Amino acid sequence: MNKFLIILSLVVLALPLLSESTESQTTYDILQDQFARDRAENEGLAEKLSEVETFSIEHSPARDRYVLNQTFKDSRPAVDQVVKVYSGDTMITQRTGKIVDCIVPNTTWEKIYSGATFSIRGDRPICLTPGVGYIGDYPHYSHSSDSWTATVDVSEKKGKFKFVVLRRTLKKNAIEGVDFKRTVAFKSIPDSLQRNIEYSGRSGTVLNFIYSEFTNGLARDAFTREFSMDLSEGNLGGYKGVMFEVIEANNFEITYKIKRHFK
Numbered sequence: 001m002n003k004f005l006i007i008l009s010l011v012v013l014a015l016p017l018l019s020e021s022t023e024s025q026t027t028y029d030i031l032q033d034q035f036a037r038d039r040a041e042n043e044g045l046a047e048k049l050s051e052v053e054t055f056s057i058e059h060s061p062a063r064d065r066y067v068l069n070q071t072f073k074d075s076r077p078a079v080d081q082v083v084k085v086y087s088g089d090t091m092i093t094q095r096t097g098k099i100v101d102c103i104v105p106n107t108t109w110e111k112i113y114s115g116a117t118f119s120i121r122g123d124r125p126i127c128l129t130p131g132v133g134y135i136g137d138y139p140h141y142s143h144s145s146d147s148w149t150a151t152v153d154v155s156e157k158k159g160k161f162k163f164v165v166l167r168r169t170l171k172k173n174a175i176e177g178v179d180f181k182r183t184v185a186f187k188s189i190p191d192s193l194q195r196n197i198e199y200s201g202r203s204g205t206v207l208n209f210i211y212s213e214f215t216n217g218l219a220r221d222a223f224t225r226e227f228s229m230d231l232s233e234g235n236l237g238g239y240k241g242v243m244f245e246v247i248e249a250n251n252f253e254i255t256y257k258i259k260r261h262f263k
Contacts, residue, residue: 053188054127054137057099060186066099069130074186075261082247084255087201091209091254092242094262096192102127103134103154105180109163109170116143118168126152127185140165191215195262197242202251205232211239 057063061078075094077083085091102125110119118141120126126136134154139147153164161174174180188194194214201208206228213223229237235246241263247255 053095053097055095055186055188057184057186062099062186066184068101068184069098069128071096071098071189073262077258079258079261082255082257084253085199086253087199087251089199090196091199091256092197092244092258092261094195095186095188096194097186097188098130099184100128100130100187102183102185103180104183105171105174106178111168111170113168116141118165118170120152120163120165120170125183125185127187129187130189195240197239199254200226202249202254206230207237207246207249207254209237209239 055074057066057074060074060076062072062074066072073094073096075092077092083091104125105120105122108119108122110117112118120140121136121138124136124138126134128134133151135149135151140150140152141148148166150166153162155162155164159175160172161176161180162169163171163174171179176182192215196212196214198210198212199207200210207230208226208228211225211227225239227239229246231246231249236259237244237246238260241260242258243260244256244258247257249255
């Protein structure tokens, strides 16, 4: 039964292409070709997305001043914001990326074709990922035997929007402010540098920290360093251009605020 549903799902996916086939091609050939193309696109897309991180800009210094799709360095927390973290947590981070447009449907838009579900979920953003397109953080195509990452094709005509997943129209004549709202998010850029400072505890009057550099979520061993500050000499610490003021600290947690970010 599952095999029948999978084949039927493939037929649904390929219907828009059947009219473009040549007489020498069989329906089976077309289905196999389309399945192979969709699978290859999905694998490439999944690999690309694994290198991209998405973050809310709610606590970003850029939340009140940004330009869409412009590359910049997102440094957190904001200067002079009082923050508390625990030993092993990241105190300070800087990423390179872009503020991108996101669309949040008010309700779920979903269609089921022969056991396969095509969906755009309500109250979950689909964001414009550079070099990819609009996409959510969940599969837009799913079946009992498989689920795929897929882009959402968004088009607009006279103020009305259409949303398509894998050639299936899930919503048409959608109106901004009625059927969906817009927001923004920060998308990291693959291969870009991310820098962190982590708190690693207190010994007497000495506070210990770890500085790390990452690309694609992987630490660069040659660029991971430990450093420390002695509270008996003052409550200002820093490394690699960062300056922070320690308000309170013990071996398990630290309360601080940033005075200057990475350069």
